[in-house]
Amino acid sequence: MPTYAYACKNCGHAFDAVQSFSDAALTECPECGGELRKRYGTVGVTFNGSGFYRTDSRAPSGAGASPAASSSSSASS
Numbered sequence: 001m002p003t004y005a006y007a008c009k010n011c012g013h014a015f016d017a018v019q020s021f022s023d024a025a026l027t028e029c030p031e032c033g034g035e036l037r038k039r040y041g042t043v044g045v046t047f048n049g050s051g052f053y054r055t056d057s058r059a060p061s062g063a064g065a066s067p068a069a070s071s072s073s074s075a076s077s
């Protein structure tokens, strides 16, 4: 399972959380209840780049596009 690194925006408390991909991201600081942010996508796993879950919804369906052009896919977060 991937390890997510979180930091609290409020008190600065930082910790790692081991979660499965299906788990919802943590949003609340266990120390103060403040808002958390992810410090990294994952540790040791490239989650947001290409090569992971390529069969996801935006996988090219053989439209003839060059694989090199896949980096321009809109990854709005």
Ligand SMILES: [Zn+2]
Binding pocket: 008, 009, 010, 011, 012, 013, 029, 030, 031, 032, 033, 034, 035
């Ligand atoms: Zn906090």
